[in-house]
Amino acid sequence: MFVSVFDKKWEDLPKVLKKRYANRAYSDDLVIVDGNLDVHCSWLIYILKPLLKLFNVLVPHQGKNVPVSVSLLSKPDSDVVYFNRTFFFNGRKPYLFYSKMVRIKGDDVIEFMNFGIGWRMRCFYNGKKVVLQHKGYVWKLLGILVPLPLNLLIGKGYAEEEAISDNEFRMYFEIRHRLFGKIYGYDGNFIIRE
Template sequence: MMVPSEGELFKKILGDRWSMLHPDIQARFDKNPLPGKPLYYTGRLSELRCSRIGCMLGYLSQPFIKGALMPYNDADFPVDIQVYSKRDCAWIFKQRTYRLNARKPVMFTSFMAESAKGDVLEYVGMGLGMKLVLDVRDGNLHFESDGYFWEMFGVRIPLPGMLTPGKTYLRHRNNHANQFDIHIEIRHVLFGTTFTQAGVFRELAYPLVGDDHE
C-alpha cells in the first residue's frame, strides 16, 4: 500500500497546475510521513483573532471540535505541528498544538481524505468537515472551502452556509526552502470575518514530543 501524502493528493487534484507551485512547496508536500515517523513543524502565530460572533461559535463548538474554532484573541505564541499517517489508512493527519499566552495549550487534530468523486475533504471531528478547492497563485498554494458537511454512517449531509462559521480561505506562501507562512481567514456571508490566523513555520528534523502515531 502506498504511504499517503498531501503531495500525492494535491498533484492529482491540481494536475498541470502542480508545476506552477514554487519548487520549495512541491518538495515540502512531496515528503511522505511513514507510520510512526511524523513530519514536524514549528512556528509562531503573529495573529489569532476572532470576532464576537466567532467567539460565540468557538465556545459553542468546543465540546465537539475543540481547537478547530478557537474563541480567543492572542498574538506571538508558538505552535507545533505534526503531520502523520497510520498503518493501512489512506488519510493524512495533522495535529496542531497552540501554546497560547497565559492559557493551557490547545491541541487540535484534523485529517484529510479523498472522496470517491476525487474531492479533497478535511474532517475536523465528530463527522464534521468541509470540501476544499485548491488553486495556485503566484507560485503559492491556496485552499478555499466549498461547503461544510456532517457525515453520518458514510453519508455526507450538506450544512447550510448560514449555519457555518463561514467560507474558509487558506494561503501557504513560500519564504525559502525551510520556511513558509500560513494565513487563514473564515468569512461569514452576513457577519464578515469571524476567524483569522497568521504565522510563520519551519520544518524540524526531530520530534517535538515523544508521542508515536501508529
C-alpha cells in the first residue's frame, strides 16, 4: 500500500523506513516494531478519558520510557494496513490500541479507529523524514466520509518518523490545540524486529 502512497519518493526512503512501510496491499505481510515512548497527556485528555476509552482513539495514560510493540498487518483480501499496538505501562495491564490505515488516493490517507472515526492526513517523505500532516477528522457513515469538527475540541494531529540507522527510527506524534497548546503526544525510538 505505502509504495503507492510515497510513489516516486519510495526509492528515496532510508532503508529502515522502507522496512517500516513494507506492507503491501492484498498480501499477508507482517512488520513488527518494538520501542519505548514517552507519552504525554494534558488535563484536557484526562477530562476526555471516558470518551477516548469508549472510542479507543488515543492511549489515555502517560509515562516515560513506556515499552511499546506494534504489529503492522496486511491481509490477502484487502488493501488496508492494520496497526495493533500494545503499550506496557508500569503497574497497569497492557493497553491495546487498534487502528487501520486506508489510502484514499495519492498521499491522502486515513487512519480509522473504532466506530469509523478517522484522522485524515497527507503522508509524504520530505527528503529527511516521513511526515503525517493533518487534513482533518472524518466519520465513515454508510460508506460516506463525513467531516468532523474535532479540531475545535482536541486540535490538529502531526507526526513524523526519521531514520536513525538501517534498523532504527525515531517517531514523534502530537495533537496541538490552538488555544491549549500540546494536549497529547508521544515520542521515542523503534527497532524493526521482524
